[in-house]
Amino acid sequence: DFLHALSEVKPAFGADDSELEDAIPYGIIHFSQSISAILNDGMLYVENVRQQERLRHMSVLLHGPPASGKTALAAHVAMKSDFPFIKIITPASMVGFRDEVAKKDHLHKIFTDAYKSPLSLLIIDNIERLIEWNPVGPRLSNSILQALVTLLQTPPPKGHRLLILATTSQLPVMEQLDVTTAFDRQIRVPAVQNTREMEAVLAESGTFESPADVNEVLNRVREYTSSERVGVGIKTILTTAETARLSAQPAEWFAEQIAGQINRYNPYGERVAMGE
Amino acid sequence: DFLHALSEVKPAFGADDSELEDAIPYGIIHFSQSISAILNDGMLYVENVRQQERLRHMSVLLHGPPASGKTALAAHVAMKSDFPFIKIITPASMVGFRDEVAKKDHLHKIFTDAYKSPLSLLIIDNIERLIEWNPVGPRLSNSILQALVTLLQTPPPKGHRLLILATTSQLPVMEQLDVTTAFDRQIRVPAVQNTREMEAVLAESGTFESPADVNEVLNRVREYTSSERVGVGIKTILTTAETARLSAQPAEWFAEQIAGQINRYNPYGERVAMGE
Amino acid sequence: DFLHALSEVKPAFGADDSELEDAIPYGIIHFSQSISAILNDGMLYVENVRQQERLRHMSVLLHGPPASGKTALAAHVAMKSDFPFIKIITPASMVGFRDEVAKKDHLHKIFTDAYKSPLSLLIIDNIERLIEWNPVGPRLSNSILQALVTLLQTPPPKGHRLLILATTSQLPVMEQLDVTTAFDRQIRVPAVQNTREMEAVLAESGTFESPADVNEVLNRVREYTSSERVGVGIKTILTTAETARLSAQPAEWFAEQIAGQINRYNPYGERVAMGE
Amino acid sequence: DFLHALSEVKPAFGADDSELEDAIPYGIIHFSQSISAILNDGMLYVENVRQQERLRHMSVLLHGPPASGKTALAAHVAMKSDFPFIKIITPASMVGFRDEVAKKDHLHKIFTDAYKSPLSLLIIDNIERLIEWNPVGPRLSNSILQALVTLLQTPPPKGHRLLILATTSQLPVMEQLDVTTAFDRQIRVPAVQNTREMEAVLAESGTFESPADVNEVLNRVREYTSSERVGVGIKTILTTAETARLSAQPAEWFAEQIAGQINRYNPYGERVAMGE
Amino acid sequence: DFLHALSEVKPAFGADDSELEDAIPYGIIHFSQSISAILNDGMLYVENVRQQERLRHMSVLLHGPPASGKTALAAHVAMKSDFPFIKIITPASMVGFRDEVAKKDHLHKIFTDAYKSPLSLLIIDNIERLIEWNPVGPRLSNSILQALVTLLQTPPPKGHRLLILATTSQLPVMEQLDVTTAFDRQIRVPAVQNTREMEAVLAESGTFESPADVNEVLNRVREYTSSERVGVGIKTILTTAETARLSAQPAEWFAEQIAGQINRYNPYGERVAMGE
Amino acid sequence: DFLHALSEVKPAFGADDSELEDAIPYGIIHFSQSISAILNDGMLYVENVRQQERLRHMSVLLHGPPASGKTALAAHVAMKSDFPFIKIITPASMVGFRDEVAKKDHLHKIFTDAYKSPLSLLIIDNIERLIEWNPVGPRLSNSILQALVTLLQTPPPKGHRLLILATTSQLPVMEQLDVTTAFDRQIRVPAVQNTREMEAVLAESGTFESPADVNEVLNRVREYTSSERVGVGIKTILTTAETARLSAQPAEWFAEQIAGQINRYNPYGERVAMGE
Ligand SMILES: Nc1ncnc2c1ncn2[C@@H]1O[C@H](COP(=O)(O)OP(=O)(O)OP(=O)(O)O)[C@@H](O)[C@H]1O
Ligand SMILES: Nc1ncnc2c1ncn2[C@@H]1O[C@H](COP(=O)(O)OP(=O)(O)OP(=O)(O)O)[C@@H](O)[C@H]1O
Ligand SMILES: Nc1ncnc2c1ncn2[C@@H]1O[C@H](COP(=O)(O)OP(=O)(O)OP(=O)(O)O)[C@@H](O)[C@H]1O
Ligand SMILES: Nc1ncnc2c1ncn2[C@@H]1O[C@H](COP(=O)(O)OP(=O)(O)OP(=O)(O)O)[C@@H](O)[C@H]1O
Ligand SMILES: Nc1ncnc2c1ncn2[C@@H]1O[C@H](COP(=O)(O)OP(=O)(O)OP(=O)(O)O)[C@@H](O)[C@H]1O
Ligand SMILES: Nc1ncnc2c1ncn2[C@@H]1O[C@H](COP(=O)(O)OP(=O)(O)OP(=O)(O)O)[C@@H](O)[C@H]1O
Ligand SMILES: [Mg+2]
Ligand SMILES: [Mg+2]
Ligand SMILES: [Mg+2]
Ligand SMILES: [Mg+2]
Ligand SMILES: [Mg+2]
Ligand SMILES: [Mg+2]
Structure with missing residues (x-):
């Protein structure tokens, strides 16, 4: 085939x-x-x-x-x-x-x-x-x-x-x-929809070294967004993860940035100007 | 004459x-x-x-x-x-x-x-x-x-x-x-209006080889659209049928695509953005 | 004078x-x-x-x-x-x-x-x-x-x-x-307003050969438009009549076309898109 | 001075x-x-x-x-x-x-x-x-x-x-x-406001030969407009009067044209499209 | 200093x-x-x-x-x-x-x-x-x-x-x-606000020769505008005063023009088209 | 680090x-x-x-x-x-x-x-x-x-x-x-948010010579704005302070200008045209 x-x-x-x-x-x-x-x-x-x-x-x-x-x-x-x-x-x-x-x-x-x-x-x-x-x-x-x-x-x-x-x-x-x-x-072409898909992305890409690291990252994300839903493009996940590695607190920093992407939209899906 | x-x-x-x-x-x-x-x-x-x-x-x-x-x-x-x-x-x-x-x-x-x-x-x-x-x-x-x-x-x-x-x-x-x-x-110049007209098109064009094939295709279409009404241009029907032939499941794939054309419009005939 | x-x-x-x-x-x-x-x-x-x-x-x-x-x-x-x-x-x-x-x-x-x-x-x-x-x-x-x-x-x-x-x-x-x-x-400069004026136009122009032909045409028009009112420009009447002569059913075809011109406008005089 | x-x-x-x-x-x-x-x-x-x-x-x-x-x-x-x-x-x-x-x-x-x-x-x-x-x-x-x-x-x-x-x-x-x-x-710069001012214009310009002619013209205007109010520019009055002289019925024609100028505006002073 | x-x-x-x-x-x-x-x-x-x-x-x-x-x-x-x-x-x-x-x-x-x-x-x-x-x-x-x-x-x-x-x-x-x-x-930079300030302007500029002249002018202005409030730019006051001097009735003419400037605005400060 | x-x-x-x-x-x-x-x-x-x-x-x-x-x-x-x-x-x-x-x-x-x-x-x-x-x-x-x-x-x-x-x-x-x-x-990048932050700016920049001067300035600002909230950019604070030093009453002048910046916005955060 x-x-x-x-x-x-x-x-x-x-x-x-x-x-x-x-x-x-x-x-x-x-x-x-x-x-x-x-x-x-x-x-x-x-x-x-x-x-x-x-x-x-x-x-x-x-x-x-x-x-x-x-x-x-x-x-x-x-x-x-x-x-x-x-x-x-x-x-x-x-x-x-x-x-x-x-x-x-x-x-x-x-x-x-x-x-x-x-x-x-x-x-x-x-x-x-x-x-x-x-x-x-x-x-x-x-x-x-x-x-x-x-x-x-x-x-x-x-x-x-x-x-x-x-x-x-x-x-x-x-x-x-x-x-x-x-x-x-x-x-x-869909975005990465939920933490399960995000886990697959982070695991396969090898950005974070151990499964434990990946797990910590995912828990932080859940905490910040209070949800399993993600809705972020795979490119954003991969580049944010790479940037996070040089940060003092990678898991924390990664989760905060991902949450920022999501929270720019209000619960009705309308974009909210970040400066407000 | x-x-x-x-x-x-x-x-x-x-x-x-x-x-x-x-x-x-x-x-x-x-x-x-x-x-x-x-x-x-x-x-x-x-x-x-x-x-x-x-x-x-x-x-x-x-x-x-x-x-x-x-x-x-x-x-x-x-x-x-x-x-x-x-x-x-x-x-x-x-x-x-x-x-x-x-x-x-x-x-x-x-x-x-x-x-x-x-x-x-x-x-x-x-x-x-x-x-x-x-x-x-x-x-x-x-x-x-x-x-x-x-x-x-x-x-x-x-x-x-x-x-x-x-x-x-x-x-x-x-x-x-x-x-x-x-x-x-x-x-x-009208579109192909219903499954009866679509049958004529598929039969005369010979895209699907046997009447049985045509029948299967039409049944699938009815299933997907829950209706006899079609309202799709003849060119779309002919090219979709031709593409379907190389697909793993021609009848299924054809029906799904045709239904997609129709469902882009809501019951009031207003176009619905596909990304929503 | x-x-x-x-x-x-x-x-x-x-x-x-x-x-x-x-x-x-x-x-x-x-x-x-x-x-x-x-x-x-x-x-x-x-x-x-x-x-x-x-x-x-x-x-x-x-x-x-x-x-x-x-x-x-x-x-x-x-x-x-x-x-x-x-x-x-x-x-x-x-x-x-x-x-x-x-x-x-x-x-x-x-x-x-x-x-x-x-x-x-x-x-x-x-x-x-x-x-x-x-x-x-x-x-x-x-x-x-x-x-x-x-x-x-x-x-x-x-x-x-x-x-x-x-x-x-x-x-x-x-x-x-x-x-x-x-x-x-x-x-x-007014349009041809009614079937009486249209009769004068058709009779004088000699497009249809006998008064009986003209009469049949007018009756057809009345039938299609359900009215004596016409409201169509003289140029449209003359060219439609000439085209009709080569048609299989001149009176019928002429009346249908003239009615089409009129029905594009609704009873309030607002133009109605023909494709709707 | x-x-x-x-x-x-x-x-x-x-x-x-x-x-x-x-x-x-x-x-x-x-x-x-x-x-x-x-x-x-x-x-x-x-x-x-x-x-x-x-x-x-x-x-x-x-x-x-x-x-x-x-x-x-x-x-x-x-x-x-x-x-x-x-x-x-x-x-x-x-x-x-x-x-x-x-x-x-x-x-x-x-x-x-x-x-x-x-x-x-x-x-x-x-x-x-x-x-x-x-x-x-x-x-x-x-x-x-x-x-x-x-x-x-x-x-x-x-x-x-x-x-x-x-x-x-x-x-x-x-x-x-x-x-x-x-x-x-x-x-x-005001328009000619009323029939009294219009009389002065027509009399002084000598377009109509006798005072009786002027009078007939003014009466016709009153009849057409049902009013003493005129509100038309002096240039319009003078050129319309001159044109009227070659017409078969000068007084009638003049009055009709002047009334047309006025009636293009409705009683609230809003312009009314003439073709309606 | x-x-x-x-x-x-x-x-x-x-x-x-x-x-x-x-x-x-x-x-x-x-x-x-x-x-x-x-x-x-x-x-x-x-x-x-x-x-x-x-x-x-x-x-x-x-x-x-x-x-x-x-x-x-x-x-x-x-x-x-x-x-x-x-x-x-x-x-x-x-x-x-x-x-x-x-x-x-x-x-x-x-x-x-x-x-x-x-x-x-x-x-x-x-x-x-x-x-x-x-x-x-x-x-x-x-x-x-x-x-x-x-x-x-x-x-x-x-x-x-x-x-x-x-x-x-x-x-x-x-x-x-x-x-x-x-x-x-x-x-x-404010306008001249009231008749007291206008008085200072007219007195100092010497456009009107005697204090009595200035007084007459101010009284006329009060009469025309029914108010002590002026709200007109100093340049307008000075040039209008100068123009008024050649007029037959300087005080009257000055006051009328100044009132015209003010009345172009209605009591709510909205501009009113002069031609209406 | x-x-x-x-x-x-x-x-x-x-x-x-x-x-x-x-x-x-x-x-x-x-x-x-x-x-x-x-x-x-x-x-x-x-x-x-x-x-x-x-x-x-x-x-x-x-x-x-x-x-x-x-x-x-x-x-x-x-x-x-x-x-x-x-x-x-x-x-x-x-x-x-x-x-x-x-x-x-x-x-x-x-x-x-x-x-x-x-x-x-x-x-x-x-x-x-x-x-x-x-x-x-x-x-x-x-x-x-x-x-x-x-x-x-x-x-x-x-x-x-x-x-x-x-x-x-x-x-x-x-x-x-x-x-x-x-x-x-x-x-x-945030603005200077309150008088405490403003104090830090004025103190560190050394525009006003003694802490007493800084204090007088801050008190004036509080008086003019009736609030601890400032919301003005650091550049504005620094250049206004520098300009104020040549003024006859530096503290007063500084406070007035800063208040002007703030009051251009009404309590709902909407900009108010200064000329009104
Ligand atoms: N399943 C996948 N699909 C697409 N890209 C993937 C996938 N897995 C990993 N990647 C990586 O994700 C990134 C996708 O970025 P890409 O530029 O294609 O996104 P895009 O949707 O085109 O973005 P943009 O909206 O900015 O154009 C690439 O670096 C790619 O290597
Ligand atoms: N009865 C028919 N009328 C028109 N086309 C037909 C008919 N039967 C088969 N066909 C085929 O259907 C196709 C019609 O495509 P065509 O490009 O003419 O459509 P169109 O309405 O011009 O499309 P578009 O809106 O994209 O311009 C052609 O390939 C033609 O050979
Ligand atoms: N009484 C008439 N008045 C005008 N045209 C007439 C009359 N009788 C016959 N005709 C013919 O009717 C046709 C009128 O067409 P014409 O092009 O003048 O119309 P039009 O109003 O200018 O059209 P358009 O709105 O397209 O410009 C001509 O062929 C003319 O010979
Ligand atoms: N009192 C008058 N004031 C102005 N024009 C007069 C007067 N008496 C007679 N006329 C004549 O009236 C005509 C006025 O026409 P004029 O072109 O000045 O009008 P207008 O207001 O400029 O018109 P438009 O709005 O078209 O520019 C002239 O022919 C002039 O000789
Ligand atoms: N206190 C004053 N302030 C300003 N101008 C004065 C004063 N006293 C007298 N004048 C005179 O008033 C006039 C002011 O006119 P100026 O052209 O400056 O007004 P402006 O506000 O710039 O007008 P514009 O809105 O048309 O630009 C000048 O002739 C000036 O000599
Ligand atoms: N913590 C600080 N951050 C930024 N600028 C500071 C800080 N402390 C002092 N400054 C001084 O404040 C000024 C900031 O001005 P700057 O031009 O950067 O502002 P800006 O936000 O770019 O202004 P604009 O909106 O006009 O572009 C500079 O003179 C800088 O030296
Ligand atoms: Mg791309
Ligand atoms: Mg085409
Ligand atoms: Mg034409
Ligand atoms: Mg002109
Ligand atoms: Mg100027
Ligand atoms: Mg800058």
């Missing part, structure tokens, strides 16, 4: 894959079964683009809360695809362009390049940033948005095949902008 | 028609009688432009929900018209232009080219995309909109005749922008 | 008048007495500009619902005026200009040209389109609007006389923009 | 005054005593600028309803001033400039020119048009507005004196934009 | 001070004790900038109603400071620049020039005008605003000292724009 | 640190224990960037009320870091750039420079000013905002490490703009 290879935690990355590797600094940890389901779906779309007659093009949106692992999962699927042309379009790769026209032209050029390969995979990371979304106004680049939506829906020329994996942490914005209807499929 | 030839499911496309052919990858399936009515009306307008004295120009808007087959039906009518000049203006053919002025000039140029033939047919696909509509703001290109509305209403020079077929999945937006009043006629 | 010549239905147009002729493809049909009144007023303004001492300039706004015959009536008055300089400014003649500055300059140039003749008449057709009005935003070209309003109110140099006939189907918008106060006079 | 010369109805205009003369085609009719009061105030400001030590600069706003005679009164005061430098800035003199920056520069240049004369008078006609005001949006040229407000408040260099007379029919807009605070003084 | 010299009414201006002198055409009249307090505070800030070690830079906002004397008071403090570099930035000095970028660059250049002197004083007059504020929209130049706020808060290079005096009659706008927080200190 | 050195009040700054020194004119006073906690956290992030394997990049937001000491604290941490590349980006260093594109490019260039050093620290001071935020509109530079948010989240190339310290006094705005989610960590 071609999906089998995906379940290893630390894939051995090839030499040319350094940009994709970079997107997965902590590997892929299987802290819940949703991770396998996501990877399975990803590979199903890879195989459709590779094999189907009339479907030589597919666009997939990975969405989920900030830091939940969207970019890492997209990079992982891309590496597993073995497609000859793989490219990741990040906000950082766009920041040097003068204005929205230049960005739009660059985006168009990358698609044109992809059309030259018989089998291409593009990752468009953080599409809210690509279209220069900001909630005040609200403002965005309509010209990049229009190009994006069009390119997502346009099949490559005959004899060419293209899979697009895009990521966003702003699904409601994308719904509102009608960008979601331009995608053929969607994949939801 | 000149309308008769239209009722064949898989028309034999001519050599020069590859762009139009491309718009109809799955042929035309007669899953309901509205399909014949649409094609009849389309050919009536073709004949009016060809034969009438004072009416040497006509603009028709095909509107309907996303993926309902608007582009395919317009392409089909165009192929049947046998007009010497046929051109399809798609968002993809516009994406390379620098800005709205360049797009507007290109649109104008295509009309000017069409005026050179005694008998021309233009398809303007997805006019909401052409005018760069996005619902936030809302924003759009007023200069393209103004040119479009003017060109829709302007007859070609004497001795020339022009039929314009435009498509949109945003009729309310077009009403709001007063674009609809610029069209002489409108044609409504 | 100089107004007498106006009452003929099909004026014999001169050779140089082809652009004006083009605006009146179906001639002028006297379906109600408001038509004579409009033409009388038009000629009164022609004579004022020609004869008065201190009033060497006048601007007149013809307004009415879409397709009610505004452009044809303005063209008819222009042809009857026998002024040495007559020019019609249409949206189509503006569509090739790059941007609003270019359009504004062109508009200014046409007025400057008109000032060179001792006696000039300008038709400015569809001023909502000239100023690039669209109801969303709302958006418009303020620079064209300002130029238009100023040029409407500016008398030509001494020894020159100018009559301006402008048309619009958006009177409320023009009121809102304070454009109407820039006009010296207004003329209201 | 220097104000005495103003009370003559038809001043004998000098040769160089043709542009000012043009602004007063029907002369100045003293239909009410407010006219003398306005002219008195105007000449008081002329004398202040001419004679005072510390006040070598003054800006005055003439405001009133459309067609009430603002431009004619400003031109009249300018002619009487005998200042060596007089210039009138009209919207028409601005229409040929490319954009707002060009207009702003031109405005600045005219002030700079005026500063070269020891004694200058500038008329800025229709400042709402100069700043490109339109009520939808609302939109205006902020850069022209800023220049205007600054130039209104800036005294010329030492040894130079400047009187500015500006006109507007949009006082509330000017209040809202804080333009009024930039003026040192304001003068209100 | 160094503040003592300030209390003289008519300071003897030096030769190079003509631009500052120009800002104080009527001298400084001590109509209330708030005037001395303002001048004292102004000189305190002058001395701080001159003498303190760590505070080599200070920005002060003079705010108060229109015509209350803000510019004259700032100019007076500047003249008394004897700083080697003094410059006043007025809206008039900015009006010739093409656009906001040019204005912003000029503003920056003036600060750069000031940094070259060891001891500099800049007056930025009328900052609402500098930033091109207008209440409709509202609109303003954000790029000038940003530069202004930054320059107000930036100390000059070491070895250089800078005092900035800015004026505004739109304090609420400045609060709203958060410009006030960019100032280190604020000084409030 | 490496955090120990931070607790000295007046650090001995190195020769190359003059720009950072400039940001701390009054040194760091430990008026409350929150100051140590802030410095401890700052150094923890310094050490993480220096030592961790996978975390070679970190962005930290210092936020707090105006004048609370954010810039000084960031500069202090930077000096203590001993990183080979340290740069502070202030609004003043941006004011000379022509427009937002130039500013954005400069920002990008500074990051590119920082990437050349193995160990870099950037202070981005006053990010609300950098993005040209103003609350009316609201307006801001979306292109700078997008670049900032992207650069904050982008790790430097391998072999390079970067710590970003940014400051803001507009946390709610940053929350609203979703800028805060781009930071890995946040540090809250």
